[in-house]
Amino acid sequence: MNPQAEELKKVIQAKNPAVYEMLSERGKNIYFPKRGILAQSADANGTKINATIGAAIEDDHSPMRLESIASKINIAPGLTFPYAPSFGRPDIRSKWKSMIYEKNPSLSGVDISLPIVTNALTHGVSMAGYLFIDENDEIISPDLFWDNYDLILSNSYGAKITTFNTFKNGGFDLEAFKNKLNEGPIGKKVVILNFPNNPSGYSPTVAENKAMVEIITEAAGKGNHIVVFCDDAYFGLVFEDGIEKQSIFAELSKAHENILALKLDGPTKEDYVWGFRVGFMTYGIKGGDAELYGALEAKTAGAVRGNISNASNLSQSLLLQAYNSDDYKKQKEEKFNTLKERYNAVKEAISNDSYKEYFNPLPFNSGYFMCVKPIDGIDSEELRHLLNKKYSIGVINLNGLIRIAFAAVAAKDVKELFDGIYAACKEIKG
Numbered sequence: 001m002n003p004q005a006e007e008l009k010k011v012i013q014a015k016n017p018a019v020y021e022m023l024s025e026r027g028k029n030i031y032f033p034k035r036g037i038l039a040q041s042a043d044a045n046g047t048k049i050n051a052t053i054g055a056a057i058e059d060d061h062s063p064m065r066l067e068s069i070a071s072k073i074n075i076a077p078g079l080t081f082p083y084a085p086s087f088g089r090p091d092i093r094s095k096w097k098s099m100i101y102e103k104n105p106s107l108s109g110v111d112i113s114l115p116i117v118t119n120a121l122t123h124g125v126s127m128a129g130y131l132f133i134d135e136n137d138e139i140i141s142p143d144l145f146w147d148n149y150d151l152i153l154s155n156s157y158g159a160k161i162t163t164f165n166t167f168k169n170g171g172f173d174l175e176a177f178k179n180k181l182n183e184g185p186i187g188k189k190v191v192i193l194n195f196p197n198n199p200s201g202y203s204p205t206v207a208e209n210k211a212m213v214e215i216i217t218e219a220a221g222k223g224n225h226i227v228v229f230c231d232d233a234y235f236g237l238v239f240e241d242g243i244e245k246q247s248i249f250a251e252l253s254k255a256h257e258n259i260l261a262l263k264l265d266g267p268t269k270e271d272y273v274w275g276f277r278v279g280f281m282t283y284g285i286k287g288g289d290a291e292l293y294g295a296l297e298a299k300t301a302g303a304v305r306g307n308i309s310n311a312s313n314l315s316q317s318l319l320l321q322a323y324n325s326d327d328y329k330k331q332k333e334e335k336f337n338t339l340k341e342r343y344n345a346v347k348e349a350i351s352n353d354s355y356k357e358y359f360n361p362l363p364f365n366s367g368y369f370m371c372v373k374p375i376d377g378i379d380s381e382e383l384r385h386l387l388n389k390k391y392s393i394g395v396i397n398l399n400g401l402i403r404i405a406f407a408a409v410a411a412k413d414v415k416e417l418f419d420g421i422y423a424a425c426k427e428i429k430g
């Protein structure tokens, strides 16, 4: 093991040995190279003639750049053209951290790590796999999950995604979750939870969220070491009262010394910047302190360094300017209201009882999506094709469910969308 990885091992084991046991072999071995080129470059910071940096510099010491690009960017070249640190820009990391506290009041007084910047959430999930998943490790997930987990976690790291039933009696199937978590011997467990959920558009009620935390805490109390990946991609888009608005990360971060919560979030969906490719990984664990978090941050930044080196400086700078702008909150509220209007239009449309003849909605209350399940005898792939070809309506077929991205449909078109599904079902049924 590299001596720098040894150092991190000592810190983590001294602070909380359970956390060290949660790491994958890759995770145990990774470190952020404090010595070598990066350290020597840092030492040379401010020198008159600095020949350490792997980036070209103009004679006036500003970043070398093409005017055809620079002229389009209204931000100082120093904040956009050079590499960002592998950890992410320090300014956006601390800003995002303060925003996590603001959005999750129950974190008040709880220590969490500084977020590490990733190349958006997909990359965050991948780095979580890098750090915590060994070949054949199981990851516990509701059976409705983002299909890309298969590529990110199963194909890349050999994880086995083992699922439990998502819904029972119109709500989250807590019993199925509890049974799955307590299945098999006591040991390391990895759970992935994504709320608001893709594909269902479901977020737990306040009571369900509390019950989930209790189930996880109880399992941790039995000696399990539990890592919970909290995929908060659609954070903030909750459209009903009584639904938990905070991330489950908040409660898990103070629940038990055997529970490591890893928040995977970012502006992709929260701030409507899908192509910017910025995300964050933030750790929370009961009793976590600067030293433990520092070691986890170093490992995470090491994984990023060895994978994409660093995320877009331009995107981070643009986002930071938005977060510091006076209009940011108001503009976000306007977009939220647009999505809520679409959500309400869906609710109104599906209140049409005649639809039940052919399809039924799954529980939904948040996010971008909702799903309907066609009745037996309607092939969802045939339905999707017919909707495309004859009704000019695009939907996703997911193993028998039809996923509807209402976030992408103007409220005025929602009724036509559902009427189209109804008509197509009727045609298939003959």
Ligand SMILES: Cc1ncc(COP(=O)(O)O)c(C=O)c1O
Residues within 6 Å of the ligand: 119, 120, 121, 122, 123, 146, 194, 197, 198, 231, 233, 266, 268, 269, 274, 278, 279
């Ligand atoms: C549940 C979930 N997690 C993560 C992502 C990936 O987000 P990003 O575009 O930030 O990589 C998505 C995007 O579709 C998603 O639905």
